[in-house]
Amino acid sequence: MQGSELVLEQVTKSFSGAPAVDAVSLTVRPHEFLTLLGPSGSGKTTILRMVGGFLSPDTGRILIDGVDVSGVPVERRPTAMLFQQLSLWPHLNVSRNVSFGLELRHRPKQEIARRVHELLSVVGLAELGSRLPAQLSGGQQQRVALARALALEPRILLLDEPFSALDTKLRVELRTFVRSLQREVGTTTLLVTHDQEEALELSDRIVVMRDGHVEQVGSPTDIYETPATTFVAEFLGAMNFFTGAASGQQVRLAGDVAVPVDEGVLAAGDRLEMGVRPEDVVLDADAGLPARFTVEEVTSKGHFRALRLRCGALDLRAFVDKGVVVAPGDDVAVRFRKVHLFGSGGGGQVAPEAAAERPVAAPSAMAVRGASGTSGSGSRP
Amino acid sequence: MSVAASVEVPGWNAPTSRARSVLRVGMRVGQVVLFLAAVFFIVAPLGWLIVLAFSRGFSFPSLVPTSFTLSWWHTVLASPGLLHSVVLSVTIAPVVLAVSMVICLPAAYAIGRYNFPGKRFVLLSVFSINAFPRISLYIAMIPMLFLLNLMGTVIGVVVVQLIGTILFMTWIPATGFAAIPEELVEAARDAGASKVQVFWRVLLPLCRPSIAVAAVLSFLAAFDEAQGTFIVGAPNYLTMPVRMYSLVLDYPVQFAAVFAVVLSIPSVVLLILVRKHLFAGTSAAMHLR
Numbered sequence: 090m091q092g093s094e095l096v097l098e099q100v101t102k103s104f105s106g107a108p109a110v111d112a113v114s115l116t117v118r119p120h121e122f123l124t125l126l127g128p129s130g131s132g133k134t135t136i137l138r139m140v141g142g143f144l145s146p147d148t149g150r151i152l153i154d155g156v157d158v159s160g161v162p163v164e165r166r167p168t169a170m171l172f173q174q175l176s177l178w179p180h181l182n183v184s185r186n187v188s189f190g191l192e193l194r195h196r197p198k199q200e201i202a203r204r205v206h207e208l209l210s211v212v213g214l215a216e217l218g219s220r221l222p223a224q225l226s227g228g229q230q231q232r233v234a235l236a237r238a239l240a241l242e243p244r245i246l247l248l249d250e251p252f253s254a255l256d257t258k259l260r261v262e263l264r265t266f267v268r269s270l271q272r273e274v275g276t277t278t279l280l281v282t283h284d285q286e287e288a289l290e291l292s293d294r295i296v297v298m299r300d301g302h303v304e305q306v307g308s309p310t311d312i313y314e315t316p317a318t319t320f321v322a323e324f325l326g327a328m329n330f331f332t333g334a335a336s337g338q339q340v341r342l343a344g345d346v347a348v349p350v351d352e353g354v355l356a357a358g359d360r361l362e363m364g365v366r367p368e369d370v371v372l373d374a375d376a377g378l379p380a381r382f383t384v385e386e387v388t389s390k391g392h393f394r395a396l397r398l399r400c401g402a403l404d405l406r407a408f409v410d411k412g413v414v415v416a417p418g419d420d421v422a423v424r425f426r427k428v429h430l431f432g433s434g435g436g437g438q439v440a441p442e443a444a445a446e447r448p449v450a451a452p453s454a455m456a457v458r459g460a461s462g463t464s465g466s467g468s469r470p
Numbered sequence: 471m472s473v474a475a476s477v478e479v480p481g482w483n484a485p486t487s488r489a490r491s492v493l494r495v496g497m498r499v500g501q502v503v504l505f506l507a508a509v510f511f512i513v514a515p516l517g518w519l520i521v522l523a524f525s526r527g528f529s530f531p532s533l534v535p536t537s538f539t540l541s542w543w544h545t546v547l548a549s550p551g552l553l554h555s556v557v558l559s560v561t562i563a564p565v566v567l568a569v570s571m572v573i574c575l576p577a578a579y580a581i582g583r584y585n586f587p588g589k590r591f592v593l594l595s596v597f598s599i600n601a602f603p604r605i606s607l608y609i610a611m612i613p614m615l616f617l618l619n620l621m622g623t624v625i626g627v628v629v630v631q632l633i634g635t636i637l638f639m640t641w642i643p644a645t646g647f648a649a650i651p652e653e654l655v656e657a658a659r660d661a662g663a664s665k666v667q668v669f670w671r672v673l674l675p676l677c678r679p680s681i682a683v684a685a686v687l688s689f690l691a692a693f694d695e696a697q698g699t700f701i702v703g704a705p706n707y708l709t710m711p712v713r714m715y716s717l718v719l720d721y722p723v724q725f726a727a728v729f730a731v732v733l734s735i736p737s738v739v740l741l742i743l744v745r746k747h748l749f750a751g752t753s754a755a756m757h758l759r
Contacts, residue, residue, distance in 0.1 A: 141660065143656060143659075163656075163659040163660055164659050164660075164661075164662045164663055164664055165662070168660070169660060169661075170656070170657070170660045172653045172656070172657060173653075174651065174653045176651070176653035176654055176656070176657045177657075178654055178657070178658070178672055178676075179654075179676065180675045180676055180678075189658070189661050189663075189671075190661035190662050193661065193662045193663055193667065194662060234657075237657075237661070238660075241660075241661060241662065
């Protein structure tokens with residue numbers, strides 16, 4: 090069905106002088122499910138609201154199928170928004186909520202009735218057409234809101250953290266539903282969320298945003314496996330960071346721990362930021378680093394165990410299989426299944442909430458990417 | 471009366487079954503107390519008034535009238551000028567209500583939905599109308615009404631009665647408009663509604679309960695207004711309350727009782743008319759977060 094292309098060209102928006110979105114360019118392909126992921130204040134919602142027409146960009150253009158819609162008012166945009174808050178009109182019953190937009194378009198009564206029934210069936214609420222929104226659960230209300238958005242036959246569907254007001258079980262259920270529905274209907278979809286799990290599960294591609302600019306664009310796998318910056322690395326999943334210096338095929342960390350890396354492009358003496366995902370830390374007595382780590386803390390996380398390891402100044406988090414037997418005080422040898430190297434160029438600070446485990450503040454610019462060993466298939470946090 | 475018992479309190483953690491039954495009994499008791507209070511303070515005086523209007527002799531020690539009569543009604547209904555008063559009252563009050571809505575509702579909408587410079591000042595001045603004895607305001611208005619040639623005219627009476635409605639018609643709907651979440655407006659815009667359509671299809675229906683309440687209070691304020699109406703309208707335009715004041719002083723109390731009963735009729739009719747809006751609206755409003 091609908092599958093339109095959405096293009097943002099150098100879109101900028103400031104609020105009272107402070108740029109919320111800073112010259113962002115972006116292309117959402119037809120039929121694509123694209124997620125804007127970032128912490129609050131990263132500009133993701135501002136972008137969504139500009140696409141929907143609730144805000145207008147200061148500069149730059151927004152094109153839908155090649156047509157500039159920047160000056161088109163909300164009510165005439167070919168977009169439909171699913172809001173974060175439950176936003177059904179409380180004085181209209183479920184059917185009237187869904188038919189609202191169709192009535193405004195003066196569609197014939199029979200067609201409206203047929204379409205409303207069709208849409209309510211799609212979201213599994215065909216029986217509840219005469220209920221008032223207050224008589225529905227939160228999940229049902231959001232389904233009705235989805236039907237209402239789809240009734241407009243939007244070319245671009247905008248989802249503004251639509252699952253955040255729901256409890257965990259409903260959230261997972263509804264987003265699975267939305268994903269399969271989107272695949273079926275094929276509407277180009279733009280989702281805003283700060284929930285990495287949601288982004289990884291739903292998206293064809295993820296745009297990681299920070300301070301009003303795009304930090305990285307890529308498929309969920311790309312972004313998780315090869316984060317472009319330390320910010321991305323920390324925002325999606327967990328990551329241990331160490332500062333070190335390159336020396337030949339090795340990176341020397343504090344305490345003279347040397348980590349071997351495959352790539353031969355490292356210039357000796359380069360300052361580096363090395364990242365290791367906790368699930369890429371393997372307890373291995375034979376092929377370990379030339380350093381012993383002491384187990385400081387063992388926490389059961391259900392399907393895996395989280396360890397806190399220490400070697401001198403090095404603090405390391407590891408996620409290991411729940412079958413691994415370790416206790417605080419044990420000395421273990423570790424191997425890194427995969428390491429990520431980030432150049433020590435910029436000086437940007439990483440968002441504090443994600444930086445809890447980090448021994449030092451990380452530079453933001455990416456220079457070198459490195460990996461050793463096999464690409465890990467370890468469990469994600 | 472069972473409505474109150476089934477209301478669910480949002481954010482209320484489900485209590486244990488014992489606590490729940492205690493709660494239920496408590497609510498039942500509360501209902502009964504409320505009901506008795508309503509009977510004692512509202513129904514009983516009205517009933518007494520009606521009985522009084524038909525009684526010949528009815529004074530303190532006896533709890534029921536000693537004998538009944540229709541003579542007070544004959545006297546009241548036959549009194550010269552009564553019909554004129556009734557016609558005046560039942561025409562002026564609705565006109566005042568309509569004018570008040572036309573003037574105050576747009577203001578209420580602006581106050582409720584927008585921020586503008588001087589908003590606090592507007593609210594404060596609207597409030598201050600009711601914060602002082604009304605009589606001084608009327609007296610202060612007299613020179614102005616003379617200047618505008620409105621003393622002793624129907625328009626003058628309408629103007630003076632309007633004053634008592636402004637607070638209700640502005641303040642109550644303004645809070646109603648303000649309570650409507652912005653998402654509901656945005657969702658309507660998103661669905662293709664223009665700003666005007668949003669007003670008529672979303673904001674106004676959701677504000678209906680507040681407007682209904684304001685309309686009832688405003689109507690009664692205008693309908694019952696006697697001081698200002700007397701100052702401005704006498705001797706040509708004596709509405710029912712104005713006439714009643716003079717009767718209370720000159721005739722037996724039964725005479726005033728008859729008048730009071732007659733005076734209550736429009737209020738009762740109005741309440742019956744807007745009842746649907748009040749209650750339909752309240753339930754819709756409660757669904758708002």
